[in-house]
Amino acid sequence: MNEVRETLSKLVRLEEEEWLVLASCLHEESLPKKSPLLKEGEICTFIAFVSTGAFRYYFLKDGIEKVTSFFFSKDFVSDYSSFLSEKPSMHYIESISTSVVYKLYKKDLMLLYDKYKNIEKLGRLIAENLFLSVDKRLNAFLYLSPEERYKELMNRNPNLSQQVPQYMIASYLGVEPETISRIRKRNS
Amino acid sequence: MNEVRETLSKLVRLEEEEWLVLASCLHEESLPKKSPLLKEGEICTFIAFVSTGAFRYYFLKDGIEKVTSFFFSKDFVSDYSSFLSEKPSMHYIESISTSVVYKLYKKDLMLLYDKYKNIEKLGRLIAENLFLSVDKRLNAFLYLSPEERYKELMNRNPNLSQQVPQYMIASYLGVEPETISRIRKRNS
DNA sequence: GCTTTTTCTTGATTTGAGTCAACGAATTTT
């Protein structure tokens, strides 16, 4: 729980009371490997802080899993689009390994937003950060070739291939596993 | 100026005082056709409300203009990434037609955020909305073929081709102008 | 109006990634 506080404190300085009431809204949940946190068709009603473990965020296109994101320790995992719009999610979120998360439900968060100015601010900062990360990812698709995307991803996250299988990385980069294989061969 | 208020009022209910102080921070600016609002290398210090006119948001890749977005009347135009991160922009923002905007500078906005809870909330809602739109666009690249992207864009914005030349639409969809030409031929 | 420039279309060719398929390598299961 303290990791949550630490992570949040990098964004905003919360009053003691604000933290306590926020903490009282956090629900701990443990998941074994390959457990669903969210399924297609559900409305995502939570933001979850990843304490330990890892998650993948994917959707099915013609029965094939397309990975859109990964979430690791200290990340906030959610289908933020579904969370905001309250529309059914098109995605699955599934644990890659044994995981512990702290869930914060939207109905609680909305009350906190209204009551506590610093939590409202926290909400803005979270939204801004998420904007920055989607924007960066969109730019990678607009600006870069698959090979450039792969190199940049590996540069910024050198141990990713130890954490997730290569076919998920391929999917994340919007290419087929064979393409990653060939990129690796070319650059070795 | 009243259009600004109307647009904002759809997001949050501002107190009279909040609106007045916000309005006092808006700077009107008129631009002839093809004028820059932002250039590559500059830090984007503003969010501008488009009163009349249209803008294109692009970057140069090997000297070739790649259009990332369009902004029309009632949109907020900014390099929001640069605005948030305070890093130099990689983009140009240029008027497509004669335009009038109301600029709100970051230094002013930050003070407003601190002082007025509803403006802080407005900031969150703007960030959330921008997140949703980038996320949607990213999904279009992840899920859809160029042809599907084109059809969807035209569906949602039937008069876009009257407002901007086709080569900019091509660029926006991440394809070459010839491809749009061929898609149109196929579907006629 | 005509001229010039910009934008759009069409064809021929190239190319990078996808698809299909087969086969090793590595994990997991029992």
Next chain:
DNA sequence: AAAATTCGTTGACTCAAATCAAGAAAAAGC
């Protein structure tokens, strides 16, 4: 440890979009 399943590599082939190039059409300028 052996068997089974999953994962990664490689090759042959296909295909959709990029590239190159030449004109046609439309818009802007005079």
